[in-house]
Every structure is written in structure tokens, then in C-alpha cells.
Amino acid sequence: MALLPLACDPRRQARAPQAGFNYQNWLILHAWLDLGPDECLIVEGAEDYDQIGKTCAVTNQVKHSGDSITLTRRPAAVSIGHYLYHRAKNGDRDIRYAYVTNAPPGKEPGSKLRTDSRGIEVWRACMNRDYDGLSDDQKHDLEVLPNLVRRPVQRGLGRGASIQAVERDALTYAAGFLDNRTSREFHEEVIANFIWSTECPSAEDLATAIVGKLRQRCDEWQASPGMVASSCHRLYYRVVEAATGYDGGRLDAAVLYAVVEEHIDVVTSP
Incomplete structure (x- = not known):
């Protein structure tokens, strides 16, 4: 049925x-x-x-x-x-x-x-x-x-x-x-x-561009491009947290680095 x-x-x-x-x-x-x-x-x-x-x-x-x-x-x-x-x-x-x-x-x-x-x-x-x-x-x-x-x-x-x-x-x-x-x-x-x-990219196109940007910055975290790109969903959730007032809504380069680094540590931990 x-x-x-x-x-x-x-x-x-x-x-x-x-x-x-x-x-x-x-x-x-x-x-x-x-x-x-x-x-x-x-x-x-x-x-x-x-x-x-x-x-x-x-x-x-x-x-x-x-x-x-x-x-x-x-x-x-x-x-x-x-x-x-x-x-x-x-x-x-x-x-x-x-x-x-x-x-x-x-x-x-x-x-x-x-x-x-x-x-x-x-x-x-x-x-x-x-x-x-x-x-x-x-x-x-x-x-x-x-x-x-x-x-x-x-x-x-x-x-x-x-x-x-x-x-x-x-x-x-x-x-x-x-x-x-x-x-x-x-x-x-x-x-x-x-x-x-005006005429900004769609959500789908933005997501694709973001994954590409993350892949290009893999040397910062000394990890593979795929590993860094997989942090995209965690960064998205951090934006949602910021929208609810977490840490005063602040996002900067240090927070970005910390979120990606934490994601890589979790994924690669035994």
C-alpha cells in the first residue's frame, strides 16, 4: 500500500x-x-x-x-x-x-x-x-x-x-x-x-562553490581535499547556530579553522 x-x-x-x-x-x-x-x-x-x-x-x-x-x-x-x-x-x-x-x-x-x-x-x-x-x-x-x-x-x-x-x-x-x-x-x-x-546563484550552486573553495584550502588543515570538503555540513550547522545567537552570532577565520579542524579530528579518530 x-x-x-x-x-x-x-x-x-x-x-x-x-x-x-x-x-x-x-x-x-x-x-x-x-x-x-x-x-x-x-x-x-x-x-x-x-x-x-x-x-x-x-x-x-x-x-x-x-x-x-x-x-x-x-x-x-x-x-x-x-x-x-x-x-x-x-x-x-x-x-x-x-x-x-x-x-x-x-x-x-x-x-x-x-x-x-x-x-x-x-x-x-x-x-x-x-x-x-x-x-x-x-x-x-x-x-x-x-x-x-x-x-x-x-x-x-x-x-x-x-x-x-x-x-x-x-x-x-x-x-x-x-x-x-x-x-x-x-x-x-x-x-x-x-x-x-541581484541574480545571485541558487542554493545548489552556492553549495557546489563552497565545496570547491574548501577543497582548495586543504593545505591549511594538512588533510585531503575530500576530507576538508566533507566538513561543509558542519560549517552549515555552525551558521545555523550563529543565527540562533551562539557566540553572539560571530563567524570569522579562527572559527572557520576550528570547526574544520574539529571535524577532521572526529572523522580520522580511531
């Missing part, structure tokens, strides 16, 4: 959130392997994970989505508000914000953008350039971008208590900023410090 699943209400299933957490953990593990000697990660810090260096911190918000991302949708506006909040609370530090997602940038409906119909691509093209070095069309588009962000801000705030308090607070920060800044200030204060990292 076939073993059949129980009849259920699909609305109560948490498959999408679980896929999001899994994707986030693989991204964190990948970032952990790429850390420099004077850097660390804080998991579930200001955002999903923060990369802390001596001179700069990048706080990363991870979004796993089956849809495209645009500036006229609430997740983008909320994230911009979160960045403004973090900047206000850490005024003495150099902070950047990264929106990390598997989703592609989408076209902005009803916009008057000239250089690209995708607002996020316009943003990225302007990010690392001085305002005075932008073309006339890019400066025109910089006038449009804040207006695109205003749409979801106004819609969200118009819903009042029906949205989560943390989102409402972020949208309030965004609204206050947008009402008091020129396009030049928007460029210098937000665009130059907000990274759109």
Missing part, C-alpha cells in the same frame, strides 16, 4: 520561509569563506548578516524570491528605510547596505527613465560615479528614482496598522528622507552606499 501524505491546508505550510532560510545560510557560509583576516560576520545582526571590517561595515539583507525586484515594490522601499535607520543609529561608522537576492531586476511600470527601464540598473550605473560626472540622462533619471521609491512608501504608510511595525518604521524613515533631499543628496547619501546584489 502506498504511503500517502495527510490532507492538509497548504496555507499553513512554511515551505517558502524554509527555502529562504536555507538560501540565506548558504549565502552566509559562502561569505564566511571569503572573509579577510581582519573581518568577521555577525549573523542576525543589524540585518541577516553583517560583514564587519576595520574601516567599513556592510549589512546584508537576503531575499529569496521567485519574482523580480523593482523600486516600486515595498521590499525595496523598506530596505532603503532600514539602511537610513542603521546610518542614523551608527553615525560615526562607514556603513553600506546590500540587498542580496536571487531575483532579477524588473522594469519599473509607468516610469520616465531614459537610460534603462529597470530602476535598479540605473541605480547601479550611477552608484560608483561622482554626481558631476553623470550624463544629462543619468541626472534626469536620478530625479525619477526617488519618486519611484515614494510610491510604495506612500502605499505602505497609507495602510496604517495593517503592516508590521518594523516595516512601518522603515517606511517612515524613508519618507522623512525623501521629503528633504535633492537628487544630488539622494545620490551621495543613499545610492552611493546601497548595493543591489
Whole structure:
């Protein structure tokens, strides 16, 4: 007799959130392997994970989505508000914000953008350039971008208590900023410090890349590439532990070395 699943209400299933957490953990593990000697990660810090260096911190918000991302949708506006909040609370530090997602940038409906119909691509093209070095069309588009962000801000705030308090607070920060800044200030204060990292690899591709990175570092542990690569599942679990607050959520090169070394000792012990 076939073993059949129980009849259920699909609305109560948490498959999408679980896929999001899994994707986030693989991204964190990948970032952990790429850390420099004077850097660390804080998991579930200001955002999903923060990369802390001596001179700069990048706080990363991870979004796993089956849809495209645009500036006229609430997740983008909320994230911009979160960045403004973090900047206000850490005024003495150099902070950047990264929106990390598997989703592609989408076209902005009803916009008057000239250089690209995708607002996020316009943003990225302007990010690392001085305002005075932008073309006339890019400066025109910089006038449009804040207006695109205003749409979801106004819609969200118009819903009042029906949205989560943390989102409402972020949208309030965004609204206050947008009402008091020129396009030049928007460029210098937000665009130059907000990274759109879109179309990131899938969880499966990240796992494959991580195993490859571990194999390349086998000399550090004086073990075979296969032995080091087999520590991947233990490192993943250590990311999960960090997300629950273990050791303050901190991951760095020393912790990485210790976890892999412990795994090798366990596997090779008689």
C-alpha cells in the first residue's frame, strides 16, 4: 500500500520561509569563506548578516524570491528605510547596505527613465560615479528614482496598522528622507552606499562553490581535499547556530579553522 501524505491546508505550510532560510545560510557560509583576516560576520545582526571590517561595515539583507525586484515594490522601499535607520543609529561608522537576492531586476511600470527601464540598473550605473560626472540622462533619471521609491512608501504608510511595525518604521524613515533631499543628496547619501546584489546563484550552486573553495584550502588543515570538503555540513550547522545567537552570532577565520579542524579530528579518530 502506498504511503500517502495527510490532507492538509497548504496555507499553513512554511515551505517558502524554509527555502529562504536555507538560501540565506548558504549565502552566509559562502561569505564566511571569503572573509579577510581582519573581518568577521555577525549573523542576525543589524540585518541577516553583517560583514564587519576595520574601516567599513556592510549589512546584508537576503531575499529569496521567485519574482523580480523593482523600486516600486515595498521590499525595496523598506530596505532603503532600514539602511537610513542603521546610518542614523551608527553615525560615526562607514556603513553600506546590500540587498542580496536571487531575483532579477524588473522594469519599473509607468516610469520616465531614459537610460534603462529597470530602476535598479540605473541605480547601479550611477552608484560608483561622482554626481558631476553623470550624463544629462543619468541626472534626469536620478530625479525619477526617488519618486519611484515614494510610491510604495506612500502605499505602505497609507495602510496604517495593517503592516508590521518594523516595516512601518522603515517606511517612515524613508519618507522623512525623501521629503528633504535633492537628487544630488539622494545620490551621495543613499545610492552611493546601497548595493543591489541581484541574480545571485541558487542554493545548489552556492553549495557546489563552497565545496570547491574548501577543497582548495586543504593545505591549511594538512588533510585531503575530500576530507576538508566533507566538513561543509558542519560549517552549515555552525551558521545555523550563529543565527540562533551562539557566540553572539560571530563567524570569522579562527572559527572557520576550528570547526574544520574539529571535524577532521572526529572523522580520522580511531
